[in-house]
Amino acid sequence: xxxxxxxxxxCSGEECxxxxxxxxxxxxxxxxxxxxxxxxxxxxxxxxxxxxERLLQKFSLQ
Numbered sequence: 001x002x003x004x005x006x007x008x009x010x011c012s013g014e015e016c017x018x019x020x021x022x023x024x025x026x027x028x029x030x031x032x033x034x035x036x037x038x039x040x041x042x043x044x045x046x047x048x049x050x051x052x053e054r055l056l057q058k059f060s061l062q
């Protein structure tokens with residue numbers, strides 16, 4: 001069976017508490033709750049056409 005990973009996009013803003021909580025929650029999922037099953041995606045790079053971020057989306061949809 002093909003291994004599928006879920007990409008998580010957390011808030012990168014540092015001016016609000018929600019961004020900090022979002023990043024902490026993402027780290028917890030990546031390192032404790034779903035280790036090896038999830039990756040984090042940089043939203044600005046994804047929007048700008050970052051190759052690694054686009055590849056993750058491409059293979060996740062197959």
